[in-house]
Amino acid sequence: MQGDIFQSWTRQDLPAGACPDYFPELCTALYERELTYLAQLPAVSLSGLQRRLRSVPYYVQRAARGMLGCNAPYTLDHQNASWQASQQSRLNRTQSQPKRIYSWLTGGARLGHVVPVLDFDPRLQRVVLDSIDRIDIPGERVHLNQYGWFSLQGECLEPEGAHLVIVKPDSSSLKAAFCGHQWNHKGRIDPRTLTLREVLLATTVSW
Numbered sequence: 001m002q003g004d005i006f007q008s009w010t011r012q013d014l015p016a017g018a019c020p021d022y023f024p025e026l027c028t029a030l031y032e033r034e035l036t037y038l039a040q041l042p043a044v045s046l047s048g049l050q051r052r053l054r055s056v057p058y059y060v061q062r063a064a065r066g067m068l069g070c071n072a073p074y075t076l077d078h079q080n081a082s083w084q085a086s087q088q089s090r091l092n093r094t095q096s097q098p099k100r101i102y103s104w105l106t107g108g109a110r111l112g113h114v115v116p117v118l119d120f121d122p123r124l125q126r127v128v129l130d131s132i133d134r135i136d137i138p139g140e141r142v143h144l145n146q147y148g149w150f151s152l153q154g155e156c157l158e159p160e161g162a163h164l165v166i167v168k169p170d171s172s173s174l175k176a177a178f179c180g181h182q183w184n185h186k187g188r189i190d191p192r193t194l195t196l197r198e199v200l201l202a203t204t205v206s207w
Contacts, residue, residue: 066203
């Protein structure tokens with residue numbers, strides 16, 4: 001059994017009530033996923049790849065513990081290290097969302113908070129997760145760790161990000177992000193698997 005490879009990995013500090021048998025299953029899926037991701041990275045130096053590989057076990061175990069302790073209201077698929085829930089027919093941005101994200105960013109948002117990013121690329125639409133690392137209220141903008149600057153109404157200010165918007169974390173946008181929902185011009189398509197980085201971000205969300 002492939003999960004046996006990870007039986008020796010420490011299971012200390014597993015969340016109360018978590019089934020210990022699920023821990024190696026989650027680790028296996030996350031580890032395989034991250035190795036595939038690293039293998040596809042372009043122009044990575046050998047030393048850089050070695051550094052990243054050395055850190056993979058730590059982050060995989062951290063993500064697995066986080067998934068077991070996460071209170072997200074979705075079904076956790078242990079074998080595939082993913083969350084599952086029903087998917088809406090289309091990815092939409094409502095008229096109220098710019099006001100809601102403005103109110104949240106100028107009120108309760110803090111550095112490190114996780115934000116859903118709606119990607120309206122016409123070829124493939126999805127919702128991804130990123131985190132806030134700077135809030136510039138006088139400048140009417142907010143900076144995300146991966147996707148850069150956005151206005152406080154949610155519009156991306158980066159030249160290459162015209163198809164991106166951020167919205168207030170709520171049940172609808174978080175469900176699409178956690179479960180990897182995506183769409184094309186015909187409608188719903190199979191969900192994607194979250195990157196290890198996104199899984200780690202997702203496990204920090206408070207429900």
